[in-house]
Amino acid sequence: MPAKRRIKARKQPLQQRSRETVAVILEAAARVLEARGLEGYNTNAVAERGGISVGSVYQYFPNKDALTLALIGRFEQALLEKVQDAVATSEGKSLTASLNLVIRAQLEVHAERAGLNRILETEEDRLRPASAEPAAASELKQLVAVLLARHRREIGRPVDDDAIEDLIVISRAMVDHALQKDLSRPAAGRRVLRAIEGYLHGPVRDA
Amino acid sequence: MPAKRRIKARKQPLQQRSRETVAVILEAAARVLEARGLEGYNTNAVAERGGISVGSVYQYFPNKDALTLALIGRFEQALLEKVQDAVATSEGKSLTASLNLVIRAQLEVHAERAGLNRILETEEDRLRPASAEPAAASELKQLVAVLLARHRREIGRPVDDDAIEDLIVISRAMVDHALQKDLSRPAAGRRVLRAIEGYLHGPVRDA
Amino acid sequence: MPAKRRIKARKQPLQQRSRETVAVILEAAARVLEARGLEGYNTNAVAERGGISVGSVYQYFPNKDALTLALIGRFEQALLEKVQDAVATSEGKSLTASLNLVIRAQLEVHAERAGLNRILETEEDRLRPASAEPAAASELKQLVAVLLARHRREIGRPVDDDAIEDLIVISRAMVDHALQKDLSRPAAGRRVLRAIEGYLHGPVRDA
Amino acid sequence: MPAKRRIKARKQPLQQRSRETVAVILEAAARVLEARGLEGYNTNAVAERGGISVGSVYQYFPNKDALTLALIGRFEQALLEKVQDAVATSEGKSLTASLNLVIRAQLEVHAERAGLNRILETEEDRLRPASAEPAAASELKQLVAVLLARHRREIGRPVDDDAIEDLIVISRAMVDHALQKDLSRPAAGRRVLRAIEGYLHGPVRDA
DNA sequence: CATGAATGAGAATTCATTCAT
DNA sequence: AATGAATGAATTCTCATTCAT
Secondary structure, rough: OOOOOOOOOOOOOOOOHHHHHHHHHHHHHHHHHHHHHHHOOOOOHHHHHHOOHHHHHHHOOOOOOHHHHHHHHHHHHHHHHHHHHHHHHOOOOOOHHHHHHHHHHHHHHHOHHHHHHHHHHHHHHHHHHHHHOOOOHHHHHHHHHHHHHHOOOHHHHOOHHHHHHHHHHHHHHHHHHHHHOOOOOHHHHHHHHHHHHHHHHHOOOOO | OOOOOOOOOEEEEEEEHHHHHHHHHHHHHHHHHHHHHHHHHHHHHHHHHHHHHHHHHHHOOOOOOHHHHHHHHHHHHHHHHHHHHHHHHHHOHHHHHHHHHHHHHHHHHHHHHHHHHHHHHHHHHHHHHOOOHHHHHHHHHHHHEEEEOOOHHHHOOOOOOOHHHHHHHHHHHHHHHHOOOEEEEEEHHHHHHHHHHHHHHHHOOOO | OOOOOOOOOOOOOOHHHHHHHHHHHHHHHHHHHHOOHHHHOOHHHHHHHHHHHHHHHHHHHHOOOHHHHOOOEEEEEEHHHHHHHHHHHHHOOOHHHHHHHHHHHHHHHHHHHHHHHHHHHHHHHHOOOOOOOOOHHHHHHHHHHHHHHHHHHHHHOOOHHHHHHHHHHHHHHHHHHHHHOOOOOOHHHHHHHHHHHHHHHOOOOOO | OOOOOOOOOOOOOOHHHHHHHHHHHHHHHHHHHHHOOOOHHHHHHHHHHHHOOOHHHHHHHOOOHHHHHHHHHHHHHHHHHHHHHHHHOOOOOOHHHHHHHHHHHHHHHHHHHHHHHHHHHHHHHHHOOOOOOOHHHHHHHHHHHHHHHHHHHHHOOOOOOHHHHHHHHHHHHHHHHHHHOOOHHHHHHHHHHHHHHHHHOOOOOOO
């Protein structure tokens, strides 16, 4: 019976062993993706790498895409946390210093497993049903909003939702590009910062 | 390294008929990609859609990826031409007006076959061996350099190669995002312009 | 196949619980089969449906086929009992009336869970090692023999074992067909009766 | 893209080679089914047995079920032809003689590859969407109607569509049963004939 | 006895690519 | 050059069964 393609987890890992297995699967998937790319990324390889059986992969993920999505989720979560820290730490600092902290956080998360993360971003396009925005996205917007609100005065003009979205798009693109070009962290940081501050302070015309 | 996977065309379509066949194949590939996505994109489908045989596809393209790359090339060529026109037309106009023309050109090319082009951009990542930058890219940079050179004074500071690259990255990301969000052309144009002018005029600190 | 003649249950708590579990498993299997067909019939689904663990299923049935056979047995038992009742009730009635009672019994048992029973009949073919006739079959023959013996005179000719077998085959096929065609109970009954009486009274030539 | 499950042939074997391949596939499937039963019947085995590749099987049959259905069709066609011959040959003969010819035809077709045909009948249930009656079925009814019409007088009462259906059901069931019991052809013929003549001449009550 | 996580052989199906015609 | 039948490696996913807890 062709049950409609599930995409959420098939079974919640309630017990200790289960949770471990899920972690093993995710890490194995990550490693396969890193080592062999999308090309060599298949469920059997993941199982083998994880030292478990394919069946176990399917015990927790209804299909390969669900596994990939979980990996993407893990990445987004990591990004979110780093940014959260950065926003918290930047309390009381200047706007530029604050932005620098957030940018550095982004660069770090992306750089950590650059190869893997690049692939995941690619897959995100294919897997995200366009409409479905990840929960992490709106949380990220929130964080940026908080950060900017602190410097309302300095910026001198309201920063609406669209602008925040644009800022995120811009910095994400620049960070990706910087990593692809293998720029040094400081150089990358400088360029991203310029783009962001430009957007914030630059001339604006009426809608 | 063992036998290297060919990626360039196997045979130059010198003859008239050949060139026609290549065009048929490319258009068929485009349509399959639009209609069925990456999922349903396969050489047999392309051949069928084009009313030719698979064998013929392989007569002109050594493998599927080469076909996809040709499609990407076609897209980049179209973009380049539109931007060329825009740059030419903008001669004598103000910086803002000029940028607007270029941005509009980009939006048009991307929107024309939005679905298809989005997929192609995704595939570009996978197919471009990182190092290999498309010829079109440097030409595009050239064009932007020319445009900006006209307004050197107005900008008030030199715009080096890196900055041009950044500008291209930013506008590309914003255009993509605008199309994905299905923004109206004017709204999209406004937001892209803001990002670009911000980058150009914004504060800069020393490297 | 468990012992058929159960002695009234003594206080045997362990066995009591076991019997309950077996019943739960059988009913769960039946429901899965009804709801999802042979396609979706698997031991894990049965366990889940029954609110027990797969392990428990294997505690009572050595393998999936054994479970299916038990289900078939349950069905045959039900049929046998209904027919027993019908034969008992028909005591003293005319041949036609008696046959009608038996036919009605058959139709009822089959109709009760038509979908399920149809599937079980299909599986019977695959699972019954050809030679192995179910115990129920010979009991059924016995019952029919008893019924017909009562009307020896009326029939006017001896009804041997083969004939009884044929009668069972015919009525089973007709009942199946009637249910598949979704005939009304009376219409189905009429047609089955005609086939049976025809067989009984029709012309016969020598062997 | 989950194209809805096709069931008809994927490609019509127009050319010589193609038609041969289809024949090879069908015969290989038949042999696998005979030798290993439904259990061991899988497309890889079929391909191997046919000395071709799995891909070729899927070139002509969209999926395994379609292949099985083709096999069923082949069987039904054979049955139809034999019965056609029998009906033609029986022209001018007595009713009993005619029925005997048809019954013999049925027995022959079924016996020819008894194991295979039994399995196919089992699969028919699963594969035929209940409603969809095979074309062959109505043709068969037609033939029986023609045969009986010749003996209208002798039968002494009209034989409507339902009755013809019943006759077919009955003889099919009896033939199946005879083969399963491994009866001799004459014995089987005698018993089937009795059932049929009984149905035709037996007492009938009002609807 | 019960549990349910883990196993892994096995089966269906796809599709890039080849090559005889 | 074109054709399109054939290939078969590769991949996804299922599910009966086991066994440590």
